[in-house]
Amino acid sequence: MNDATAIPTPAPAERPALPDHLSIDPRSPHHVAAVFEHDIGIRLNGQERFDVEEYCLSEGWIKVPAGKTLDRKGRPLLLKLKGQVEVFYK
Numbered sequence: 820m821n822d823a824t825a826i827p828t829p830a831p832a833e834r835p836a837l838p839d840h841l842s843i844d845p846r847s848p849h850h851v852a853a854v855f856e857h858d859i860g861i862r863l864n865g866q867e868r869f870d871v872e873e874y875c876l877s878e879g880w881i882k883v884p885a886g887k888t889l890d891r892k893g894r895p896l897l898l899k900l901k902g903q904v905e906v907f908y909k
Contacts, residue, residue, distance in 0.1 A: 837906045842873040844894075849873065858909040864902040872897055876904050 835853045842849040861871045863881055872895070873882040881904060884895035 834908055837908070839877050840873075840875045841906075844872070847873070860907050860909050862905040862907075863900060874904055874906065876906060879904055 834857050835851070837854065837859065838849070838851055840849045841851060841854060843855070844850060845852070861868050861874055861881065863871075868881065868883065870883045871881045872884065874880070880899050880901045882897040882899050885898045888896040890896050
């Protein structure tokens with residue numbers, strides 16, 4: 820097989836820049852759907868978290884569900900945890 824008949828592999832899609840404030844809730848003004856097309860990771864104080872609903876890098880906090888507790892609209896009740904927040908693509 821020569822190089823002229825080889826099928827070119829598509830280039831990986833460009834990842835959007837990770838925003839300072841991001842939420843997984845589509846109703847939030849801080850929701851960026853293009854970021855969620857890729858796997859992202861979040862660390863708080865050096866430990867990777869898998870339950871983060873929202874984060875803010877500049878203010879240094881994340882929001883996580885408070886167990887199985889729900890608010891009056893049926894959404895998880897969120898706790899704000901403060902510390903050093905790192906966000907990265909996996």
